[in-house]
Amino acid sequence: MLEPHEKAYLTALQALREKQYQQAAGFFDRAAEFFADNKEFCLLRETTRLLLEVKKEIAAAEGYENDALMIEEVFTDGQETILL
Amino acid sequence: MSRTDSLRSLEVILESFLDRAVSLKAGRLQVLDGINRLDEIACASRGPDGIGRVELSDRIGDWFARHHGWIEDTSLRPADRNRLGDMLAEIRQEIARTPAPMQTPATEKITAEIDRWQARMKAVPVAGPEPSASRKLVLRKGPESLEEAGVHPSAPDSISLFAASLKAVTGLFEDSGRDRLHLMSVLNDSLKSATLQKNTEALLLSALIIYYLKHNGYMVEPFVKRLKEAERLQKGAESHA
Numbered sequence: 250m251l252e253p254h255e256k257a258y259l260t261a262l263q264a265l266r267e268k269q270y271q272q273a274a275g276f277f278d279r280a281a282e283f284f285a286d287n288k289e290f291c292l293l294r295e296t297t298r299l300l301l302e303v304k305k306e307i308a309a310a311e312g313y314e315n316d317a318l319m320i321e322e323v324f325t326d327g328q329e330t331i332l333l
Numbered sequence: 334m335s336r337t338d339s340l341r342s343l344e345v346i347l348e349s350f351l352d353r354a355v356s357l358k359a360g361r362l363q364v365l366d367g368i369n370r371l372d373e374i375a376c377a378s379r380g381p382d383g384i385g386r387v388e389l390s391d392r393i394g395d396w397f398a399r400h401h402g403w404i405e406d407t408s409l410r411p412a413d414r415n416r417l418g419d420m421l422a423e424i425r426q427e428i429a430r431t432p433a434p435m436q437t438p439a440t441e442k443i444t445a446e447i448d449r450w451q452a453r454m455k456a457v458p459v460a461g462p463e464p465s466a467s468r469k470l471v472l473r474k475g476p477e478s479l480e481e482a483g484v485h486p487s488a489p490d491s492i493s494l495f496a497a498s499l500k501a502v503t504g505l506f507e508d509s510g511r512d513r514l515h516l517m518s519v520l521n522d523s524l525k526s527a528t529l530q531k532n533t534e535a536l537l538l539s540a541l542i543i544y545y546l547k548h549n550g551y552m553v554e555p556f557v558k559r560l561k562e563a564e565r566l567q568k569g570a571e572s573h574a
Contacts, residue, residue, distance in 0.1 A: 251365075251372045251416075259365045265355045266362070268348070268512055293354060300347040303340055310337045 254283035258290065265297065270304070273297050342529040349526070352508055364409065367400050368416055375420040378427040390439040393424065397446055404453045414454055421447045501534045502541065509538075516542060520556060527563035536563055 251259075261276035277294040284290035355362070374393050403409060403417070425447045428440050505526075509519045520542045526535035539560050547553045 251369055255365075256369060259362070259369055262355055262358060262362055263366070265351050266512065270351075293351070296347055296351055296354075300344065300351065303344050303347060307337060307340045307344060310340065 252283075254280045258284060261293075261297075265293070270297055270301055274301055338529065341525075345526055345529055349508070352511070356508065356511065364413055367396075367403070368413060368420075370396055371417065371420045375423045375427075378424045390437070390443060393443055394439070397450075404450055418451060418454060421450055425451075498534070498537065502538045505532075505534050505538050516546065517551075520546070524556065524559045524563060528559070528566060531567050533567065536560070536567060539563065 257276045257280035261273045261280065264270075264273035264276060274294070274297050277290075277297060280290070281294065374389065374396060377389055377392070409417075425444060428436075428444050428447075431440065505523070506519065509522045510516075513519050513522070520539060523535045523539045523542065526532045527539050539556070543553050543556050543560060546556075
């Protein structure tokens, strides 16, 4: 039977493969306690965290802070759109 | 280079590192994923309906179909084989506990398949580390100069150089294309790498993809512009070096 921390590490690697870095970082955190001495684990975890920080910096530099989704609603002829 | 450009460059490098690190572990990841799936099936088999449920029967049938190669695989680690054996035994035990009226032809088939796996896994030898006596490290010294190697200095081996470059470009394409759904996404990544990292292989790969797309009737003008820009930057970097 796989232990929860092994599952978490596995899921983190799968998330990295899918380029889901935020999700991967979360799973690395869950497994961290049990892999603290594993150099490979620490390297992957720290690189993922660094990448997320870099992405955050880029977003801030380009004016998209806090991963906010900018939605602009456009009304035609001054009429509000009726949502069905 | 602006701060954003530097950050973008760092982003590409880190993503590329993680991509390569994960691809190195692809084989191990596949094994762990298979073990994890079987573990989930074993947990589900402990549920109130046992293995008799159609969904569960389908899942384990699918698992056997996907991993049929493992039955003869000598490269699985002994710990992996033990885990698989334990999980299969657990599922087998749950089937045995299922009351007779709930037994179906599907559960009988699963039982037979588990028995076959367990018998084969015991029979297949486990690949252990090679005995130390047979391990040997041989260091060979190459010729000191091109003359010694029988190669005239003025005649560089262009075929070997091109073959090495083609190999590097192919490797880059395999890395970039793994998680992408369209060639244009690979081209976009490759142009980014050619521009930000000044990667020559990425430049060659971009040119190859653009020509391929053009040949297949795609509009490639915007990509050609980016390719020329990347080429200009790389030439600039070379002249400054």
